[in-house]
Amino acid sequence: MAAVIIDGKAFAAKVRAQVGAAVTALKAQGITPGLAVVLVGEDPASQVYVRNKHRQTIEVGMNSFEHRLPAETPEADLLALIAQLNADTAVDGILVQLPLPAHLNAELVINAIDPTKDVDGFHIDNVGKLVTGQKSMVPCTPLGSLMLLRDSLGDLNGLEAVVIGRSNIVGKPMANLLLQQGCTVTIAHSRTRDLPAVVRRADIVVAAVGRPEMVKGEWLKPGATVIDVGINRIQPAGADKAKLVGDCDFDSCAAVAGAITPVPGGVGPMTIACLLANTLTATCRRYGLPEPVGLTA
Numbered sequence: 091m092a093a094v095i096i097d098g099k100a101f102a103a104k105v106r107a108q109v110g111a112a113v114t115a116l117k118a119q120g121i122t123p124g125l126a127v128v129l130v131g132e133d134p135a136s137q138v139y140v141r142n143k144h145r146q147t148i149e150v151g152m153n154s155f156e157h158r159l160p161a162e163t164p165e166a167d168l169l170a171l172i173a174q175l176n177a178d179t180a181v182d183g184i185l186v187q188l189p190l191p192a193h194l195n196a197e198l199v200i201n202a203i204d205p206t207k208d209v210d211g212f213h214i215d216n217v218g219k220l221v222t223g224q225k226s227m228v229p230c231t232p233l234g235s236l237m238l239l240r241d242s243l244g245d246l247n248g249l250e251a252v253v254i255g256r257s258n259i260v261g262k263p264m265a266n267l268l269l270q271q272g273c274t275v276t277i278a279h280s281r282t283r284d285l286p287a288v289v290r291r292a293d294i295v296v297a298a299v300g301r302p303e304m305v306k307g308e309w310l311k312p313g314a315t316v317i318d319v320g321i322n323r324i325q326p327a328g329a330d331k332a333k334l335v336g337d338c339d340f341d342s343c344a345a346v347a348g349a350i351t352p353v354p355g356g357v358g359p360m361t362i363a364c365l366l367a368n369t370l371t372a373t374c375r376r377y378g379l380p381e382p383v384g385l386t387a
């Protein structure tokens with residue numbers, strides 16, 4: 091039986107519509123959420139993501155403040171900009187696009203952001219709160235993945251989840267979110283022994299390892315729900331154009347899974363939708379207003 095294809099693009103559009111409606115209501119009270127995005131350097135993929143963030147921020151009615159800095163920007167200048175954005179009352183959310191150029195210490199830069207404005211959820215205070223089950227800002231890609239899982243499966247209590255990948259941006263926060271949902275969670279990674287056997291236990295597989303088409307259909311438990319976070323550009327032999335693929339071998343996985351996210355059009359669009367949701371959440375918290383329903387973990 092073929093898997094249900096989880097339409098992240100359509101789901102993200104619904105999230106943005108909900109955020110847009112909430113922003114309209116806030117504006118009627120004289121509050122306009124503002125998101126500041128900082129891009130250092132000219133990484134081509136980052137430029138596309140930042141452009142899309144700007145466009146979608148405006149579309150939901152928020153203010154967008156874009157700061158583009160040259161690749162050779164000294165760390166002190168970037169930290170000074172962050173201090174300025176922390177103090178700016180028009181700014182409710184701050185995001186520094188990753189990856190940063192190699193001479194910049196990403197950990198230092200992220201931890202310089204006011205944690206209440208950290209809409210990426212990467213600040214150590216937010217990481218600690220997530221791990222200990224306190225109210226926090228949740229990283230956008232894991233939050234979007236969780237929304238898709240809840241929509242597909244409903245209650246996640248008791249399910250076996252395997253997260254492949256242990257990055258701070260996706261793997262670790264995803265595992266913690268699933269743990270909070272009552273899943274039995276395994277974090278697998280490049281050194282895991284017999285990965286196919288580990289994956290085969292899972293009702294939920296989240297692939298975030300950055301290896302094109304690594305997870306094969308024969309690794310899966312029949313009916314498993316597969317969330318493919320990978321975004322890999324490959325050059326198929328004989329083709330003149332590069333192709334975007336996930337960390338899962340889509341055709342073989344779709345033949346065994348119960349449901350699967352495609353690449354593109356799965357988790358990717360949820361990342362920016364959840365950034366807007368987090369900016370709305372940060373604004374509501376700042377003004378002591380009720381948080382939006384269904385847009386947080």
Ligand SMILES: Nc1nc2c(c(=O)[nH]1)N[C@@H](CN(C=O)c1ccc(C(=O)N[C@@H](CCC(=O)O)C(=O)O)cc1)CN2
Nearest residue numbers: 139186187188189210230354355356357358359361362
């Ligand atoms: N500060 C951050 N940096 C990065 C994050 C992040 O959440 N915060 N995540 C990624 C990049 N990213 C957003 O920043 C992002 C990645 C992918 C997509 C997306 O819509 N992907 C599309 C395909 C787009 C394409 O053709 O390349 C899809 O999967 O359908 C949106 C945002 C790293 N950096």
Ligand SMILES: [Mg+2]
Nearest residue numbers: 122123124180
């Ligand atoms: Mg404002």
